[in-house]
Every structure is written in C-alpha cells, then in structure tokens.
Amino acid sequence: MNILPKEFYQKDTVAVAKNLLGKKLVRKIGDLQMSGIIVETEAYRHKDDPASHAFRNITERNKIMFGDVGMAYVYFTYGIHYCFNVVAKNFKIDAGAVLIRAIKPDKGITRMQENRHMKDMKNLTNGPGKLTQALEITKEHYGMDLTKKSELYIEDTTNVVKISKSTRVGIKTGTELLWNFKIK
DNA sequence: CGAAGGATCGTCT
DNA sequence: GACGATCCTTCGT
Numbered sequence: 001m002n003i004l005p006k007e008f009y010q011k012d013t014v015a016v017a018k019n020l021l022g023k024k025l026v027r028k029i030g031d032l033q034m035s036g037i038i039v040e041t042e043a044y045r046h047k048d049d050p051a052s053h054a055f056r057n058i059t060e061r062n063k064i065m066f067g068d069v070g071m072a073y074v075y076f077t078y079g080i081h082y083c084f085n086v087v088a089k090n091f092k093i094d095a096g097a098v099l100i101r102a103i104k105p106d107k108g109i110t111r112m113q114e115n116r117h118m119k120d121m122k123n124l125t126n127g128p129g130k131l132t133q134a135l136e137i138t139k140e141h142y143g144m145d146l147t148k149k150s151e152l153y154i155e156d157t158t159n160v161v162k163i164s165k166s167t168r169v170g171i172k173t174g175t176e177l178l179w180n181f182k183i184k
Numbered sequence: 185c186g187a188a189g190g191a192t193c194g195t196c197t
Numbered sequence: 198g199a200c201g202a203t204c205c206t207t208c209g210t
Contacts, residue, residue: 042202044202051202052202053202056196057196059195059196060195061194061195061196075194075195075202076193076194076195077193077194077195077201077202077203078191078192078193078200078201078203078204079191079192079193079194079201080191080192080193080203080204081203081204083202083203085202099202101202123204127203127204128202128203129203129204130203130204133204168202169202169203170201170202170203171202172201185209185210186208186209186210187207187208187209187210188206188207188208188209189205189206189207189208190204190205190206190207191203191204191205191206193200193201194200194201195199195200195201196198196199196200197198197199197200
C-alpha cells in the first residue's frame with residue numbers, strides 16, 4: 001500500500017477527518033511494526049472553531065497547525081496523556097488538524113498490550129491517550145512528516161467505510177458542530 | 185453499569 | 198494560578 005500524499009491533507013479539515021477513517025496508521029520501532037485502522041477522528045479548525053487549539057493565536061504549542069499539511073501535531077494533556085493529530089486544511093483557513101481518537105489494532109498487538117499493561121483488546125486503542133500509549137507516540141514525534149516512510153506514517157487503503165457523525169468529545173465550546181466521525 | 189473524583193504537569197492568561 | 202481535544206479506579210445502585 002502507498003503512503004497518503006500531501007494532497008490528501010490539502011483539503012478542508014472536516015473532509016480529511018472523514019477521509020482518514022479506514023486508513024492505516026503505521027508505527028515502526030526498529031524491526032518491530034505496529035499498525036491499526038483508524039476508526040474515529042475529530043476535526044479542529046481555526047477561527048470558526050472555538051474548541052480548537054488554534055482558535056485564538058499561534059503559540060509555541062500549536063504553531064504546527066498553521067504550517068505544512070501532513071505533519072504530526074502531538075500535544076501533552078491532563079499531565080498524563082499525549083494526543084496525536086495530523087495537520088490538514090485547505091487554502092481557505094490558516095490552521096487545522098485532525099485528532100486521531102481511536103484505531104483498530106492490526107499488527108504488533110503484543111507490544112501494544114505490553115505498552116498498555118493490559119490484554120483487553122477493547123481498551124487497547126479506543127481513545128486518543130490510549131492509542132498514543134500503545135504505539136509509543138510522544139512529543140518526539142511533534143512535527144514529523146507523516147507522508148514520508150519513517151517510524152510513523154499513514155498508508156492508503158481500499159477500505160470503503162460508512163461514517164457516522166457526532167459532537168466532539170471533552171470540549172466546552174463548539175458543541176454544535178458535528179465534527180466527530182466514526183466508522184459505523 | 186454509570187457517576188464521580190483523582191492523577192499530574194505543560195501551556196496559556 | 199487555573200485548567201485541559203483523558204484515563205482509570207472506586208463507589209454506589
């Protein structure tokens with residue numbers, strides 16, 4: 001399978017969030033390979049989205065959201081967890097990213113179980129903080145180009161998926177926007 | 185099985 | 198100095 005190119009992410013953030021469903025997230029550590037199919041995403045945009053980190057201003061943390069598409073935006077939250085996003089936007093907005101909220105484990109499940117300190121498949125990667133822990137994604141991956149074959153990238157698939165949409169999780173503003181997407 | 189609360193620290197005001 | 202794009206455990210039903 002081919003890696004998704006820059007053009008894939010050069011579209012409206014909300015559209016990219018939908019399009020990423022069914023795609024494969026690949027994490028390589030030495031000879032080991034872990035992967036999973038993306039099953040839940042959320043779109044975060046710019047000035048029209050009060051829930052977005054990029055809503056107010058460009059800062060040291062969110063600056064990657066204002067830059068080139070296809071890059072990893074990883075941030076640390078609640079003093080414990082990392083969340084993993086991909087920068088995606090069209091020319092109409094200055095900033096945007098897609099939060100990867102859940103994946104379905106594919107390869108390297110044993111390592112994921114070790115990283116998560118549990119075997120329960122249901123709870124392995126069904127949350128943004130969980131999947132970063134399972135795949136060993138940290139702030140070291142901030143700014144990594146996901147359109148290049150390296151230790152972290154996203155592959156195209158031929159999956160055809162049906163999408164359900166909902167409100168985004170854990171936010172206090174922008175709750176009227178149905179920018180959470182899941183595979184039905 | 186749902187609700188509630190604690191953990192824990194980087195980032196922004 | 199407050200709080201968060203979360204997770205896990207505990208407690209009550």
